[in-house]
Amino acid sequence: MSISLENVTVVSMGEDVVTDVSLTVERGSINVLLGPTLAGKTTLMRLMAGLDQPTAGRILVDGKDATGVPVRRRSVAMVYQQFMNYPSLTVYENIASPLRVARLDAGEIERRVRRAADVLGLESLLDRLPNQLSGGQQQRTAIARAIVKNAELVLLDEPLANLDYKLREELREELPSILRQAGSILVYATTEPLEALLLGGLTATLSQGRLVQFGPTPKVYHVPSSLDSARVFSDPPLNELTVIKQDSSLRLGQDLVVPAVGVTASIPNGVYRLGFRGDLARIGTAWPASVSLAATVSLAEISGSETFVHVETGLGTFVCVERGVSMRQPGQSVMLHVDADRVFVFDDTGSPVAIEPSA
Amino acid sequence: MARITLDGIAHSYPRSATMALQPLNHVWEQGRAYALLGPSGCGKTTLLNIISGLISPSQGRVLFDGKDVTLLPTEQRNIAQVFQFPVIYDTMTVGENLAFPLKNRRMERSAIRARVAEIAELLDLTGDLPRRARALTVEAKQKVSLGRGLVRADVAAMLFDEPLTVIDPALKWHLRSKLKAVHRALDLLMIYVTHDQVEALTFADEVVVMKDGRVLQVASPAQLFERPEHTFVGYFIGSPGMNLMAAKVSDHVAHVSGQDIELGARYPKIKNGDAVIGFRPDFASLSPEGGIPVQVRRIEDLGRRRLARVALGPHEIFANVPEGVSIGGGQAGLTIQQDRLFVYVDDELVLGDRR
Numbered sequence: 001m002s003i004s005l006e007n008v009t010v011v012s013m014g015e016d017v018v019t020d021v022s023l024t025v026e027r028g029s030i031n032v033l034l035g036p037t038l039a040g041k042t043t044l045m046r047l048m049a050g051l052d053q054p055t056a057g058r059i060l061v062d063g064k065d066a067t068g069v070p071v072r073r074r075s076v077a078m079v080y081q082q083f084m085n086y087p088s089l090t091v092y093e094n095i096a097s098p099l100r101v102a103r104l105d106a107g108e109i110e111r112r113v114r115r116a117a118d119v120l121g122l123e124s125l126l127d128r129l130p131n132q133l134s135g136g137q138q139q140r141t142a143i144a145r146a147i148v149k150n151a152e153l154v155l156l157d158e159p160l161a162n163l164d165y166k167l168r169e170e171l172r173e174e175l176p177s178i179l180r181q182a183g184s185i186l187v188y189a190t191t192e193p194l195e196a197l198l199l200g201g202l203t204a205t206l207s208q209g210r211l212v213q214f215g216p217t218p219k220v221y222h223v224p225s226s227l228d229s230a231r232v233f234s235d236p237p238l239n240e241l242t243v244i245k246q247d248s249s250l251r252l253g254q255d256l257v258v259p260a261v262g263v264t265a266s267i268p269n270g271v272y273r274l275g276f277r278g279d280l281a282r283i284g285t286a287w288p289a290s291v292s293l294a295a296t297v298s299l300a301e302i303s304g305s306e307t308f309v310h311v312e313t314g315l316g317t318f319v320c321v322e323r324g325v326s327m328r329q330p331g332q333s334v335m336l337h338v339d340a341d342r343v344f345v346f347d348d349t350g351s352p353v354a355i356e357p358s359a
Numbered sequence: 360m361a362r363i364t365l366d367g368i369a370h371s372y373p374r375s376a377t378m379a380l381q382p383l384n385h386v387w388e389q390g391r392a393y394a395l396l397g398p399s400g401c402g403k404t405t406l407l408n409i410i411s412g413l414i415s416p417s418q419g420r421v422l423f424d425g426k427d428v429t430l431l432p433t434e435q436r437n438i439a440q441v442f443q444f445p446v447i448y449d450t451m452t453v454g455e456n457l458a459f460p461l462k463n464r465r466m467e468r469s470a471i472r473a474r475v476a477e478i479a480e481l482l483d484l485t486g487d488l489p490r491r492a493r494a495l496t497v498e499a500k501q502k503v504s505l506g507r508g509l510v511r512a513d514v515a516a517m518l519f520d521e522p523l524t525v526i527d528p529a530l531k532w533h534l535r536s537k538l539k540a541v542h543r544a545l546d547l548l549m550i551y552v553t554h555d556q557v558e559a560l561t562f563a564d565e566v567v568v569m570k571d572g573r574v575l576q577v578a579s580p581a582q583l584f585e586r587p588e589h590t591f592v593g594y595f596i597g598s599p600g601m602n603l604m605a606a607k608v609s610d611h612v613a614h615v616s617g618q619d620i621e622l623g624a625r626y627p628k629i630k631n632g633d634a635v636i637g638f639r640p641d642f643a644s645l646s647p648e649g650g651i652p653v654q655v656r657r658i659e660d661l662g663r664r665r666l667a668r669v670a671l672g673p674h675e676i677f678a679n680v681p682e683g684v685s686i687g688g689g690q691a692g693l694t695i696q697q698d699r700l701f702v703y704v705d706d707e708l709v710l711g712d713r714r
Binding site for chain 1: 398399527528529532535536539543554555556557560561580581584585594595596597598599600639640641659660661662663664
């Protein structure tokens, strides 16, 4: 089975919520909708589920127009950000509920509930009521209920957003294999780039109601099709720098001209926007090919495995990600080196500039 | 501005057999930024509510600059608070919202104007002053909540209860560095409650890690990461957390499922040698061969780093895959940085004799 959105637009209260999105999701695939709040993630899910109708465009199920078919006629399961379970039913009955509605026989229900509980680590909790569970266990119950009925389409709308940090980390670890076993079309909305990377599969980057890029997750991360896509898929936020290429040099600001090395060596003269994630901005040690500039440390945030160093350059504030604990004092003067071999180069429309492979 | 002293504070809720907060002494220094970090139910919110005056502790005293305020209500403690959700008047403009606490104190109009302008400037809200609060983004609303707390000149301390919960990841970056800037500019005592380790570590000079009503470690972010004094701190801080494995320790060697792991110190005094060894994934690396033999379960590309999940006997642990190293799968070798390998007995860090 496949579901296609064909040039769909949704207008709500006079404003475009989703603009001209075309997207096909296939059976057995994990599809991540990645974007900030109001990017259109939930709206797209509701269209796929048949809960809402597009203002323009069509929705095709296996190539056939399904644009008005109500949700009851489609085989859909949904998991929301808020944990939703029946408070008076045990975990077992919560998971079994869609199967009872579908009037499956008792043996089949027992078999499927046990299996889903096993996959989600709920075996020992089947007799409990939802209010006796932790948030993580409640959300696992909701996910079990979503996958137990073998729906053709399973929609997960920021399912981990309301969980404690550590629970989120654990479920993030477990979810990809759980979801892959389900064999449905999976659509998973998140605001967090790391979650998309962990889920793998395919990622659609969304920005202000538009689909920016759709493809295999590592490819979308490493080869963004536009400045917007790179922005959506960066946390900390993408560092950006406007440069003017002039023969063999790059003009960075009024008085700052550096050699055009790395990927910037081969681009034609003109104005460009360089985009680089925090791990490509290094303090102190140069790369084999670097664009280097003087900077002042404004803030160093230790997060554990990494330190986020915010620096002020006169051309904007950048965030560098350093491995491990790095002690940098605010006010300290440093040299910032941007990896010129891996920096993204965009033209003034935000499209990536083709880079000739160096000899 | 104040220094807040907790003198033998403890708390249990009515009709509850367990202590929500175990007896605790702590001094919160003027001008410092603290985070209270722990899972839900650890007592962090109880502790915050005792400081703000929302709860009177079952035992002990709360002192503001040496003055006993244990029985004073919140209003008389000059505390400013920011909660999960913005607390502002939707129908007022941003400027009116900021001026409100000062008007209530019957401050002179020109002085109010000057102070509101100053705080708005600090929070990048100057352009928003004439706008209705209702029309603002959640992030801006949260800044207004913060501004309403800061605008009073007599604020003794600023308390935050999960203030970034409803904020988008990209904007969290912005708001977090704004908070730091405010902290530096105003030289206030700030206490920040969160379950999110990244928020705690990036915000605070010192982090108080709590579990089951007990303070497990109070330390700088670097210390918590590099030298956790309790296995829970090791597990809770860091993503993923510390690798922990049961071991038999004899002198300077830990035996873990048939493997001998060299320790950086001698541990002659551990009873029966029963201990847990712990090391962070960040201080362990995987190579095709050499080191401790492990089974590779999977390797994840997290964008900035590659992380391997490997098995050593019954233990599933994480290790770094250094740049440029390629691991075929199946067997690989694990190397642990010796000075980052710790020994715990009954969950507490044990120091060995340097060799």
